[in-house]
Amino acid sequence: MKHIEAIGFDLFNTLITVDPQALKQALTRLLGSLADDGIEVDPKAYIKSHKDAVFKYIKESRKDGRETHNRFWISAALKAQGYNVSPEDPRIASAVELYFSAFYDFSRRIPGTRRMLEAVNGKYRVGLLSNFTHPPAAVKILETVGLSSYFETILISGDLGYRKPHPLVFERLIEAMGGDPDKILYVGDDPEPDIAGALQAGIQPVWTTYVRDHGLPLAPGIQYSDGDSPPADVPRISTWDDFIALLDEP
Ligand SMILES: [Mg+2]
Secondary structure: OOOOOEEEEOOEOOOEEEOOHHHHHHHHHHHHHHHHOOOOOOHHHHHHHHHHHHHHHHHHHHHHOEOOOHHHHHHHHHHHOOOOOOOOOHHHHHHHHHHHHHHHHHEEEOOOHHHHHHHHEOOEEEEEEEOOOOHHHHHHHHHHOOOHHHOOEEEEHHHHOEOOOOHHHHHHHHHHOOOOHHHEEEEEOOHHHHHHHHHHOOOEEEEEOHHHHOOOOOOOOOOOOOOOOOOOOOOEEOOHHHHHHHHHOO
């Protein structure tokens, strides 16, 4: 792929995995944070309301591609528990931070990721484009797993206002990566947001199936759509060695 000058990467289930235990820990820490701030709820009832709110807000976000934020879900869940707390309330901001702190402890690099990023740095412009509601947490996760220094551009849907596969977020990636979609590769695991999104933006996608091939659980909050499979001519890789070999193809 001699014409390629820039590579964009997805984050979750592409460069890193997150142990599903993170979700339980995250909710425990969220409840602890609320309790510290004087908001006492029944954990079971709260978690039910929280999950209902997540479902509702994510469903809405899927409709128009606009990103949502955890503060709205927490505010809605608290309302269902009889607490009127605005999404902008600092107690909710603290709960969001504590919630995501669990993700720092349970995120791991997929084997070979650092070696691959070392290999492509210098040869290509390297960027990250991730769907994530709370951008500071995504940045912190990258730091925790030791990957932040490899990206000249980090784009997070929570900052952009829209999620992949919305064309706007890929436009931002193209701008940041030199302006010519023909010279950009985008590597991701999720057929709809990553592969269909990149194709729609005129970018060559690469489908990474490491997590699928190893039967690993997806990071919390991520679900593949049923029966989703990229077009057969989209290159598929299972290891970073496969990816380096693909880049070296004429
Ligand atoms: Mg992903």
